[in-house]
Amino acid sequence: MTELCPAGTPLPPDAPATGIRSGSASAARGVRSAGPVMTELRLSAFASHRGTVLPIGPLTLFTGASGSGKSTALRAYEALARLGAGDPLAEVFPDPAAYVPEQVGPDAQGRRGFRIGCTADGPAGPVRLDLAVQAEPTLRIVGExxxxxxxxxxxxxxRDPGRSTVQAAWHTAGVVPVTRAPLPDDVLGTALLPLRVAGTTEGQLRVLAAAEQMVVALRSVFACTPQPQRMRAPVPSGEDRLRRGCDNLAAVLERTHTQCGQRHARLVAAAAAGCAGTVTGLGVERLRDGTVRAVVEREDGHRTPVQRLGDGELRYLALALVLLTGPGVLAMEAAGEVPSAMQTLTVLADGLDRDLDGRQRRELLALAASIGAAGHLRLVGTVAEEAAAAARGTAGATVVDLCP
Structure with missing residues (x-):
């Protein structure tokens, strides 16, 4: 089976990209990021993708017809991010068979799998990571x-299918040119290297620099899927790290209002541009049961509870909040050993334009492009063609059209 790499064989080179039309592919040039960032996502054999290579810039939008693999591409990105954070393979892929290309049959040993990879750029230069994952009969990383x-x-x-380990070899460039050791087959080996490599030779230092760059780039990811129906309810005060579904929006607004006046002012300006009526502020009200609810402040002193806002307004507000905050406000485990000023956060947003009207889409894309140009935050999302058309006219945006 060529897609999975039989035991003991190296990973094959990636096939050329197929089925992609990219607009503004050079948009990332000239943007200096604060820390390591992903510049390419490779789906060599993953679900409906074969030999797909996707450029990743400060503002990247995947578009295409239904079934073209937009959400699947974002799923692969998030999976790599979770593996980089040390999550076990079974938690990252609870249904691994769903990502095996349908046309791939089992080999003589009954094995089927998929291949994904990425490139991270930073101080160590471009660093590539490629993975071969066996989905059946046993889920495991069989090649990295x-x-x-x-x-x-x-x-x-x-080397030995009967053991839950793989044989690893890393560059040493010392008295012994290569170090060999077993590693677990259910976690990303690259994420384990900082714990296994001493860093006493020039070769080991290169390995460490490359591994740390890849891990920092992968871990600096926040997947965001705002759920308007859950954002309307009051929430306990103090839960001030924004969750993936943004259902604790009110508690986070309470924090940003008191701790970061400048960012909160930008959020109010964004709300004024994307919400109906006149908006003069965003705040919270404490209820008798100790919970808090978010409110939109109006010019006449009236306050509108966010539960009365439309789905599009709530999604727009939540996404604007995510873009205007950082790892310290989002429920994510960023690379804690790296100063926040040296990290670049990547936000993943599947269905970025869902429920948004034309004005909200334009405002959100302009905000993402503006923040992306500063080098501290990047946005990778999926959008329908209408939003993609608007994004093609946005400076700094990369629109990738996935063809079925």
């Missing part, structure tokens, strides 16, 4: 390759 500077820095291969 980390490359940078024209060198293979880490490779893993499944």
């Amino acid at each position: 390759r980390l490359t940078g500077g024209g060198e293979t820095l880490l490779t893993t291969a499944l």
Whole structure:
């Protein structure tokens, strides 16, 4: 089976990209990021994708017809991010068979799987990570390759299917040119290297620099899926790290209102541009039971509870809040050993334009492009063609059309 890499064989090179039309592919040039960032996502054999290579810039939007694989591409990105954070393979892919290309049959040993990869750029230069995952009969990583500077820095291969380990080899460039050791087959080997490599030779230092760059880029991700129906209810005060569904929006607004006046002022300005009626402020009200609810402040002193806002207004407000905050406000485990000023957060938003009208889409894209240009935050999302058409006229946006 060529897609999965039989045990003991190296990962094959990626096939050329197919079925993609990219607009403004050079939009990322000239934007200096604060820290390591993803510049490419590769779906060599993943669900409906074969040999797909996707550029990733400060503002990247996947579009295309239904079934073209927009959400699947974002799912692969999030999966890599979770693996980079050390999550076990079974938690990242609870239904792994769903990502095996349908046309791929089992090999002589009954194995089927998928392949994904990415490139992270930063101080160590472009660093590539490629993974071969066996989905059946047992879920495991059967091949991993980390490359940078024209060198293979880490490779893993499944030598003994009866053991839950893979044989790893990483570059040393010392008295012993390569170090070999077993690693677990259910976690990303690259994420384990900082714990296994001593860093006493020039080669080991290159391996560490590449691995740490890849891990920081992968971990600096927040997947956001605002749920308007859950954002309307009051929430306990103090839960001030925004969850993926943004249902604790009110508690986070209470925090930003008191702790970060400048960002809160920008959020109010965004709300005024994207919400109906006149908006002069955003605040919270404490209810008798100790919970808080978010309110929109009007010019005449009237306050509108957010539960009365439309779905589009709530999604727009939540996404604007995410873009205007950082890892310290979002429910994510960023690379804590790296100062926040040296990190670049990437927001993943499937269905970014869902329920938004034309004005809200334009305002949100302009906000994302403006913040992305500063180098501290990037947005990767999926949109319908109407929103993609508007984004093509937005400076700094990369629109990738996935063809079925």
